[in-house]
Amino acid sequence: MRQFTAVVNPTAGGSTGAAALLQVARLLREAGAGLETEYSRSLSHAQDLARRAGEQGRVVLAVGGDGMAGGIGGALSGTGTVLGLVPAGRGNDFARALRLPPGAADLARVLLENEPRQVDTIEVESAVHPRTVVLGSVYAGVDALANRHANQARVLRGAASYYAGGLRAVTSWRPASYRVTVDGEEHLHRGYTVVAANSAYYGSGRIIAPAARVDDGVLDVVMIREAPRRLFFALMNELKTGSHIDRPEVEILTGREIRIEADRPVPYGADGEVEAVLPVTARVRPGDLAVLA
Structure with missing residues (x-):
């Protein structure tokens, strides 16, 4: 027993x-x-x-x-x-x-x-956090700011706190210019966020990366490009089902090591706790944790 x-x-x-x-x-x-x-x-x-x-x-x-x-x-x-x-x-x-x-x-x-199941984890490296390991995702941009607002909420709970935090963050967010390097290949991106996802979910049930699996040995990289704010609010609603990935403003890549940089001090977060600013590197650690699931 x-x-x-x-x-x-x-x-x-x-x-x-x-x-x-x-x-x-x-x-x-x-x-x-x-x-x-x-x-x-x-x-x-x-x-x-x-x-x-x-x-x-x-x-x-x-x-x-x-x-x-x-x-x-x-x-x-x-x-x-x-x-x-x-x-x-x-x-x-x-x-x-x-x-x-x-x-x-x-x-x-x-x-x-x-029986225990082996799942992947994410090793996160930045100037502030030389080596941190997390489970779900690393997100850099407006969603990191939204998560901060949600954590500071005193009245709202659950999904409501994340939605309110997202609305507050989007109203003040300016698109950033990112350089995203996936397994050595550089991608230039201007927009709202870059997410390196091990899990499909973040922000209290929002399906940011529908194809992500916790045991496939790769991270799904979701990049949301610059768009009018009214369109981004629509994208926020589509995160409930994952249908946002069908929009041309959303690009998805996969890789084992992702480096995210930006043209200004863009905040990033990981699993709702780690908070710092870019640049950050996220590496998948395949099958590195045994869980009961």
């Missing part, structure tokens, strides 16, 4: 991290599994707790949102430790990519019975 250590972000989703674990924890214990719970004071503290549990041969449960999943998953990448997720944040996008069920009983069954 598996032995779990749950690492909880107590403020996830507006202080629902611990509450999200309660029912799942009861079901795990009733099935005979061992479960220890650790509460994190910060993301770096959560990563330390996760590494320590992994060294003891325990399955690590990341209880929180995408920042918690990405931070802990990144810390465990390449170690052989098995990761499980108990989604409790505003976005929960990597949980979507793993197709985790929403109900506690079904999620507990996945954690107890499913």
Whole structure:
């Protein structure tokens, strides 16, 4: 029977991290599994707790949102430790990519019975972050600014906070000139954003890269070109279904190493947590993390 250590972000989703674990924890214990719970004071503290549990041969449960999943998953990448997720944040996008069920009983069954699956991770390198490993995506441009606004929201939650953050960001955004190098080939791009995606989802269920798969060994690079603001608002709505990729303003490439630069200090983000400015390099690490999915 598996032995779990749950690492909880107590403020996830507006202080629902611990509450999200309660029912799942009861079901795990009733099935005979061992479960220890650790509460994190910060993301770096959560990563330390996760590494320590992994060294003891325990399955690590990341209880929180995408920042918690990405931070802990990144810390465990390449170690052989098995990761499980108990989604409790505003976005929960990597949980979507793993197709985790929403109900506690079904999620507990996945954690107890499913065999680990090897998925890719993303190594992120910049001047501010010499080496960070994340799970979902690296995004540079208006969406990084939108994510910052969403994280600062005090009233709105979930998809509403991301949508409001996106509206606020677009109204003040000026298109940037990017140089995007994909596996050594340079692409010039002027527009709103460049996303290097391991997962199809970001921004609380928005399908930024419909063809992206977490175990295909490549990153999908989505570039949205300069367009009138009214068209970009339409594109934002189309992210709900992924139909934006059919527009001529959207270009998609794939590669293993992506370098993103710009003509001004454009912000970038990763998994809702890492925040800095370009340039940044994202490299796929194929099959580097074992997850219960």
